[in-house]
Amino acid sequence: MKRYGLIGKKLGHSFSKRYFTEKFASEGIADAVYELYELPTIAELPQLWHQKPDLVGLNVTVPYKEEVIPLLDELDEAAARIGAVNTIKISAGRTIGYNTDYIGFRTSLEKFYPVTEGSNAIVLGSGGASKAVCAALEDLGINYTILSRNPEPGQLNYSSLTTELLQQFPLIINTTPLGMYPDTENCPAIPYQALTAAHYLCDLVYNPEETLFLKKGKEAGARTINGLEMLYGQAEAAWQIWQNR
CATH class of the missing domain: 3.40.50.10860 (Leucine Dehydrogenase, chain A, domain 1)
Known part of the structure; x- marks a missing residue:
């Protein structure tokens, strides 16, 4: 076995x-x-x-x-x-x-977001999942800024994300566990009232399938995607590694 x-x-x-x-x-x-x-x-x-x-x-x-x-x-x-x-x-x-998070995320993002070199993204969180996301963004030529509760040099804290600043970032990626079951009433502290139909919200959380982060984005007209496709992609890539394929 x-x-x-x-x-x-x-x-x-x-x-x-x-x-x-x-x-x-x-x-x-x-x-x-x-x-x-x-x-x-x-x-x-x-x-x-x-x-x-x-x-x-x-x-x-x-x-x-x-x-x-x-x-x-x-x-x-x-x-x-x-x-x-x-x-x-x-x-x-x-x-x-x-x-394999890198593989799963990149594949999912390329299907969801009209990737153009030089576009800007905000990455919410600076943990292990964030590192894979940032590597994928770099390889796709997407500029990014990390928001963190404890920002390092070059990063921002959540209070720095103003309504005006948010307009410069069409792609927003949540790599934190905020909103994950059972804490489904939580969401990242960003100015949701500034979101528009030009924004794309990507949440790595997949349980629930629609987090409060995504729900608020959808209500503002933004396009949204959860982490299920990334989950399947990274899981299949892991299986291939385990099977020496």
């Missing part, structure tokens, strides 16, 4: 187990199982590996996409560049970190 799974701090929001369980059933894969592993701290990951020696692949979600890196034996070149890991392959006793 090959064991796969997802690690994170709280996993009640996750669709990953259902996604892979249905995939195994539909493709007639009888020797695989996918489980959820809630870890209070990332320091408990080596114990999980010891307890589950048949683990061959893991997905990684918040808040461990960056914290997991020091525990790995090796990083894929793309994951090293991005600085975050959401997929781990375990082979011959070695752990290798990859980032």
Whole structure:
């Protein structure tokens, strides 16, 4: 039996187990199982590996996409560049970190947003998911500004995003967990009254399928997309990595 799974701090929001369980059933894969592993701290990951020696692949979600890196034996070149890991392959006793968030997000964005070099985006959040998003934006030639509660040099805090400034950024991407189940009444603190039909709102959250962030955007006439397509894209890319394809 090959064991796969997802690690994170709280996993009640996750669709990953259902996604892979249905995939195994539909493709007639009888020797695989996918489980959820809630870890209070990332320091408990080596114990999980010891307890589950048949683990061959893991997905990684918040808040461990960056914290997991020091525990790995090796990083894929793309994951090293991005600085975050959401997929781990375990082979011959070695752990290798990859980032398939980049693949899932870029594919989803290219279908949703009319990408033109030199356009401007705001990225809400500066965590592990944000790093993959920013790498994709760079590769697509899209300028971006990061908004963070604790901004680093070159970033802005949320209070800096004025109504006037928002008009300069047609693409707004939420990489934070704000609005994720069960805290569905939360949303990023941006001036929603300044949104127009010229704006595109992208939320990496997929549970609920329409977050308060997206609902407010839609009410203002903006186009919106949730994180489901990105989820499927990154999950399939992870599966290909685990299968050596």
